[in-house]
Structure formats: C-alpha cells, structure tokens
Amino acid sequence: MASLSTPPATAGVSPSPRPSLLAYKKAAGLTPSPWCGWRRAAVATAATSSNRTAAPAETIVTGNDVPLLSFAEVAERLDEFHASGTRNQNYMAMYSSIFGGITTNPSAMVIPIDDHMVHRGHGVFDTAAIMNGHLYELEQHLDRFLKSASMAKITLPFDRSTIRSILIQTVSASKCTQGSLRYWLSVGPGDFQLSSAGCANSALYAIVIESPSLPVPAGCKVITSSIPIKSQQFAVMKSVNYLPNALTKVEGEENGGFTGIWLDEEDFVAEGSNMNVGFVTQSKELLMPRFDKILSGCTAKRVLTLAKQLVADGRLSGISSRNVSVQEGKAADEMMLIGSGILVKPVVQWDDQIIGSGKEGPIAQMLFNLILEDMRSGPPSVRIPVSY
Numbered sequence: 001m002a003s004l005s006t007p008p009a010t011a012g013v014s015p016s017p018r019p020s021l022l023a024y025k026k027a028a029g030l031t032p033s034p035w036c037g038w039r040r041a042a043v044a045t046a047a048t049s050s051n052r053t054a055a056p057a058e059t060i061v062t063g064n065d066v067p068l069l070s071f072a073e074v075a076e077r078l079d080e081f082h083a084s085g086t087r088n089q090n091y092m093a094m095y096s097s098i099f100g101g102i103t104t105n106p107s108a109m110v111i112p113i114d115d116h117m118v119h120r121g122h123g124v125f126d127t128a129a130i131m132n133g134h135l136y137e138l139e140q141h142l143d144r145f146l147k148s149a150s151m152a153k154i155t156l157p158f159d160r161s162t163i164r165s166i167l168i169q170t171v172s173a174s175k176c177t178q179g180s181l182r183y184w185l186s187v188g189p190g191d192f193q194l195s196s197a198g199c200a201n202s203a204l205y206a207i208v209i210e211s212p213s214l215p216v217p218a219g220c221k222v223i224t225s226s227i228p229i230k231s232q233q234f235a236v237m238k239s240v241n242y243l244p245n246a247l248t249k250v251e252g253e254e255n256g257g258f259t260g261i262w263l264d265e266e267d268f269v270a271e272g273s274n275m276n277v278g279f280v281t282q283s284k285e286l287l288m289p290r291f292d293k294i295l296s297g298c299t300a301k302r303v304l305t306l307a308k309q310l311v312a313d314g315r316l317s318g319i320s321s322r323n324v325s326v327q328e329g330k331a332a333d334e335m336m337l338i339g340s341g342i343l344v345k346p347v348v349q350w351d352d353q354i355i356g357s358g359k360e361g362p363i364a365q366m367l368f369n370l371i372l373e374d375m376r377s378g379p380p381s382v383r384i385p386v387s388y
Helices: 021-029 038-047 071-083 138-151 160-174 243-254 298-306 308-312 326-330 362-377
Strands: 090-096 101-103 123-131 134-136 179-186 203-210 220-224 259-263 269-272 276-280 285-288 318-321 334-339 343-350 383-385
Touching: 090 160, 101 160, 123 138, 123 362, 134 160, 134 362, 138 160, 138 179, 138 298, 160 179, 160 203, 220 243, 243 259, 276 298, 276 326, 276 362, 285 298, 298 308, 298 334, 298 362, 308 318, 308 362, 334 362, 343 362
Parallel strands: 220 259, 220 343, 285 318
Antiparallel strands: 090 101, 090 203, 123 134, 123 179, 134 383, 179 203, 259 269, 269 276, 276 285, 276 334, 334 343
C-alpha cells in the first residue's frame, strides 16, 4: 500500500493563488510523476506551435475545421470555458492523486479520460457536508466509502487515516466554510480495456463545492418510477454507476415532480433516486424501509437517532425500520425524502395521491430542524473542525 507524507489532519494548507493553466508550462523542467510524463512533451510541443491560429473557444467546428491544439492552447481554452460561466456551481479546491496535490484553479480540476471510472464506471464515491467550518459525519461517510471500495474490488491508494487527512486538507485549502466535499476512488487510469489489470495504481479524487444557501424544506411531488431498481449487490454500494438514479430523477421531473420512488422486487417501497424515504404513520410512528436492499443513508440513520427526542417528548409514538407497502406509504400522515443534499424534504403528493393534509407536516419540519442543528452544534462524533 502506498503512503503519503501529510501534515496532521488539523493542520491548515495554504492554497496557492488561482493561476491560469498557461502558467503550469513553467513546470516543464520538474520531474514528472509516473502519471504525468506526457506533460513535458506536451509543453515542448506548445513551444513549436505558437504560430498556429486557433478558433474561438465557443466555436463549434466540424470536418476539416477541427483544430489541432497544443497543450498551451488547450489550457487557454479550459480557462475560457471556466470564465464563460457555463458551470453553475463554485468549485473551490480539488485533490488528485494523479498529480499528487491540491489545486484551487477550477480549470485544472480534470481527470484522465482513460481512468476506468470514466469509461467503465469502475469507481465509488461519497460525500460530506461542510457547515460552519466543520465536516459533518465524515467518519460515517468515510466508513461507507471504504466499504464500497472493497465491494468494488478497488485497492486503496493510501490507508484510511491518510485518506481522511487528504480530505480535511482539501477543505482547508478551499477556504470553504459551507458547502460539500465529494470524493472518489477509482481503479485508476491505464487503458480502455474492460479489465482493470492494466491499471498500475488506483486513484483518489476529491472536490469542494461551495453552497452558501441552505436547502428549504418545501413540499414536493414524487412519482413511482418505471426505471428498474438496481439489484441488491449494486444498490447497497455507492458506485459511480448512477445512470438508473439519474433517469429516475429525470422521469420524476418530466412528470412535474421532484424525483421518482423505487419499489423493490416485492413491490415494497425502496428509496428515491439518491435519497431515503420516510413516513409518519397515522399512529405517529416514524417509519423507514429496511436498509438491507438499498443504500444505507448516513443522513437517514442520523435522523433515526435524532428522532428519539421526538419519541421522548411524545410527538412520535415510536421509530421503526421494516417493509413498507405502497398502500401504507400513501396512507401515511406524512412522507419525506432524506439525504445529505436536501436534509429532510416533505412529500405532499405521490402519484395522484395527496399525502396527509397535502401540506408540509410538522414532524418533517422538526426533523429538518434537528438535523440542521446537529450540523451546526452536534457532538464531536459527527463534527470535525477544519483549520483554515
């Protein structure tokens, strides 16, 4: 197993200014890593092609109009693409084991196209929220991340403590105090074969996305998805194979809803496109489908823990995780979607069925407030401070 010399997890990382990618050609004299041997040749090529006239970055070219670009010209176009405002999120920092460090230049936040995560889907990912300069439930998400990697037969490039340190340092370098951290493990680049035997090393990537606004617990509509649910083996693993999830989300939106709801092979309620589902029954029981055939949601499990406060004060009669039929779900007083990106989102309509009163329910709002407060001031077991 490879090792990486890193400062302690709480140590800050001083980010460099965000230079143009064109400035990177000055590094041509540096010794390239095994992954980056192409850079020296690419920069050398750039020096011999300075007289080449390139089409504007926004130009769509066909046939013989397609220009042959130098590395410097590609770098310039990447800068122009980022400056065009095409992206609708703010990417604050990225770590890549390919170049062995952190960049704060969004134009440089790229991965090799021959990475098997790109062309074969052989990779896993996970996330963690950043709130008030703390990483929320990083340990819990990291445990699931490494379990997914094991199931996907991905050898870790570093041990757990080093991966944890890299993730925290990436957030530190980003200067982002509210947003999200996303990270991936791949069998790595190497070729375009199906087998990963030609991949010399696995790869770790991480990115910090700034999200200054908080989710709003507004009621939404969902539909029963017609997209086949993933088999249990792949449903419980957080892999990058999210085409079924994406199509379920699109199908929901095309039908005037927020997302689709999957049913399992026995027609019990399973999960949403990338979120868990919860109900408040007419007897005031908080009910969620069992996690044995679906992704074990870290936020959903935390909600189940926090909901014990509502049982203690009599607002809930109990908490249960079991099979839930569609009929029981649609007859519930409240229905909600639960996930790290939305926290707790009430559902007021499922297909043609109005849920409860047709308005956001009180328990969903209470659970939203509980998880938000936990993110802001919860115990050290769920909040890791970041040194900026």
